[in-house]
Amino acid sequence: MEPDNINLDELGCELHELIARLYPIHRCISGDGVRETLAILNEHVPVEVHEVPSGTQVLDWTVPREWNVRDAYIKDADGRRLVDYRRSNLHVVQYSRPLRRVVSWDELEQHLHTLDEHPDWIPYRTAYYSDTWGFCLSRRQYDELKNRAGRPFEVRIDATLQDGSLTYGEIYLPGESRDEVLISAHVCHPSMANDNLSGLAVAAYLAKHLSTRRRRYSYRFVFAPGTIGAITWLSRNERNVGRVKHGLVLALLGDEGNTTYKRSRRGNAQIDRAVEHVLAHSGSDYSTVDFTPFGYDQRQFCSPGFDLPMGCLMRSANGHFPQYHTSADDLDLVKPASLADSWSKCLSVIELLENNRVYRNLSPKGEPQLGRRGLYELSASRQDGAVLQQAVLWVLNFADGSRTLLEIAERASLGFAVIREAAELLIRHDLLAPCEKTAAQENLSATTPCLHASPSSG
Ligand code: ZN
Numbered sequence: 001m002e003p004d005n006i007n008l009d010e011l012g013c014e015l016h017e018l019i020a021r022l023y024p025i026h027r028c029i030s031g032d033g034v035r036e037t038l039a040i041l042n043e044h045v046p047v048e049v050h051e052v053p054s055g056t057q058v059l060d061w062t063v064p065r066e067w068n069v070r071d072a073y074i075k076d077a078d079g080r081r082l083v084d085y086r087r088s089n090l091h092v093v094q095y096s097r098p099l100r101r102v103v104s105w106d107e108l109e110q111h112l113h114t115l116d117e118h119p120d121w122i123p124y125r126t127a128y129y130s131d132t133w134g135f136c137l138s139r140r141q142y143d144e145l146k147n148r149a150g151r152p153f154e155v156r157i158d159a160t161l162q163d164g165s166l167t168y169g170e171i172y173l174p175g176e177s178r179d180e181v182l183i184s185a186h187v188c189h190p191s192m193a194n195d196n197l198s199g200l201a202v203a204a205y206l207a208k209h210l211s212t213r214r215r216r217y218s219y220r221f222v223f224a225p226g227t228i229g230a231i232t233w234l235s236r237n238e239r240n241v242g243r244v245k246h247g248l249v250l251a252l253l254g255d256e257g258n259t260t261y262k263r264s265r266r267g268n269a270q271i272d273r274a275v276e277h278v279l280a281h282s283g284s285d286y287s288t289v290d291f292t293p294f295g296y297d298q299r300q301f302c303s304p305g306f307d308l309p310m311g312c313l314m315r316s317a318n319g320h321f322p323q324y325h326t327s328a329d330d331l332d333l334v335k336p337a338s339l340a341d342s343w344s345k346c347l348s349v350i351e352l353l354e355n356n357r358v359y360r361n362l363s364p365k366g367e368p369q370l371g372r373r374g375l376y377e378l379s380a381s382r383q384d385g386a387v388l389q390q391a392v393l394w395v396l397n398f399a400d401g402s403r404t405l406l407e408i409a410e411r412a413s414l415g416f417a418v419i420r421e422a423a424e425l426l427i428r429h430d431l432l433a434p435c436e437k438t439a440a441q442e443n444l445s446a447t448t449p450c451l452h453a454s455p456s457s458g
Contacts, residue, residue, distance in 0.1 A: 184250070
């Protein structure tokens, strides 16, 4: 699982190119934009597309009618398009009802949304599950309309809102174990780059990478519209979610902010400890926050009836950067280096989970004589040899069949990678053995000492 052969500069550029290609597409919680997006992701890694008909009951919700827009505008009395959907799909409030009318300024004004503090930006607004319509526009456009307030306006939303389906995509990569790592990214936002395209791109490239690797866990990637899509997925997979041992919701991974990790509802799940360990040893600043029932689809996955061990990885958190949910969340906001860094951190977390096993020292009575085995003067052989030397001693002492390597790394305040390397070194010298009988052994519990290991007492 080593990303040694990955050029992160190139990867960052590829991620940015993918985002640039997806950016113009008009996505919503249903409709052709989601299908088009999944079709492009499918060019990188096979995505299974699911369609769930409108009207389907999903948990406490109902799949809504499907919404698609062909065109929309506000014209002045001279026929000029002052607000034009062809220039930005953010102009139409998502799920606005189809409309063609002549309206007065007083009426029109009730349906306009602007951002006063950023006069050139267009806000992003939705009106799911309500029968209304609206336009989002820059403050400058608003002022232009207002200047013509004495005359009528023509408003048109050339859209369809009818029975169809909700679309979501899934990638399943079977591993040695049926235990799953679930990675989810929402797919319902129109032209915004960080929210949600960065999450989709990073997730797709993680899937692409993992598809070529040997996997201990099975991996499931879900690309579903926010809230209703996650609820639909949970509803259709209720019987199997027990297989999810670790999970991450990915969003907002492309801006230049520091990484933010929002813990699972449980707060101390292995995923929480794994992510916090990776971030603590990443060499960059980061922050961690406790779970709250707000924000992305963690809300659904961590609802009390499921309570899946899923955290949420972001850079600047939702609502904590000015471009959030505006037209300024554009291709300049997301940076190749940030995207590659986020991808790399996700992969480090996955590597940790893949290799976080319980081992037993096969020579636990006294320290084994390391010098005889060439394991005593590691500091002479390489620059970080002194750290590896320490790691060897930590692993020998604490690999007593009751602790995972992550717990040993935490106890030693050393990075997981060097603890893992020490373990591999000791295995090669027959001083350490995994407690699992097979790599596929499921539900490994760190708190239950392994009784079936085969120390060299035999
Ligand atoms: Zn959003």
